Amino acid sequence: MNKSAYLGESSIQMLHTWIRDICDPDFICKTILDQIILDQLVKEGMEIDTTGIPWMNQLEDIRKNYEKKDGFVRSEHEDGSIFDACFKDKKPHGVIRKMNGLGDLEFYGCIAYGKLLGVCWKSVPGGGFMISSNVVFSGPGTIYLYPDCRLGFSGTFKDCLLVSGLLIEVTGFESDERLQGSIIRPVTSTISNQEYKMDISSSELFSSFPLLAEPYESIFVEVGESRIPGAGQGLFAKVDIAFGTVIGFYNGHKVAAEHDFDTTSPYRISLDKDIDLDIPEHLTNLDRYQATLGHKVCHSFDPNSNTDLFLHPRFGLIRCIVTIKNIEAGSEVTINYSYDMTTAPDWYRIAWAKHQKNVRGLPDWRMAMLKSGINIFEK
Incomplete structure (x- = not known):
């Protein structure tokens, strides 16, 4: 032609x-x-x-x-x-x-x-x-x-x-x-x-190329120590990122959906109403698995990112991390894990209670002490 x-x-x-x-x-x-x-x-x-x-x-x-x-x-x-x-x-x-x-x-x-x-x-x-x-x-x-x-x-x-x-x-x-x-x-x-090559997980094998990094994801994010107390490692922006950008991927074993997250793997995430994605505990460290980094993203009730479905050419139908705000280079990437409060793990319920105090101004004894001008011992 x-x-x-x-x-x-x-x-x-x-x-x-x-x-x-x-x-x-x-x-x-x-x-x-x-x-x-x-x-x-x-x-x-x-x-x-x-x-x-x-x-x-x-x-x-x-x-x-x-x-x-x-x-x-x-x-x-x-x-x-x-x-x-x-x-x-x-x-x-x-x-x-x-x-x-x-x-x-x-x-x-x-x-x-x-x-x-x-x-x-x-x-x-x-x-x-x-x-x-x-x-x-x-x-x-x-x-x-x-x-x-x-x-x-x-x-x-x-x-x-x-x-x-x-x-x-x-x-x-x-x-x-x-x-x-x-x-x-x-x-x-x-x-x-x-x-x-195609690397779709099965019940027997999670990844045939666990150390082959995802090239698109590598442009946007890297792993570092989370700034959230007690959270361990987190995911950080390598460059300034506009809202609405796919920046990472969450791969995992496809297993039957489980709603009691207090008794399951902390790396489990919902793919749809019937299937969850889960990463074996022994593969959560980067020296054993770094083909995708989405499992390193930490939780926030005021997140700058969310998850969505993604048909990946290597991993098949998985989840992606997509920004919902502009993110500056060096900032930590967070998502809301969106657990059902009735079955959520204890740490999530505690974090939710603290979040509600902050955003709704619920009673807090520290603030009461600072703001109170009343001396109950005075007559």
């Missing part, structure tokens, strides 16, 4: 703007590509295997309900999902975008007569992106980008998980001029020859 490459910081910013556009529900893919150009390019595209892709069937339903034979259509549904699609001769023929009801990008690409032209994009839980030359986002040559859309992996993937690949950084983008800038692909460079 006739491609133009754009490199440098300005091009990276252009790439980020393009990504924001295609992920914006209010952005409508109105540009219908020149059909002659598409017809000329179709022989260069990749044949699409629609097996296991439910939205392909949804496209057919949309077409049947569409009054015009050819052209662009936007279909909005009660669940909040959106389809932007182009059709010709009753087939998808142009830019296709599918967004789910949560506003996540499930697919963005250009299809002509059953062939994918260039690459396609999708977002994954937590804010990462997959870029692939096939609609199932598997196989060699697939790219994963972290939420900053600068760091990522390139290699062989299966169902959005990394089979084997290398760490990359984005240096710009390239675009096929004949696709009028509607589809672009990141230009990347390899950072090192360190091979990364």
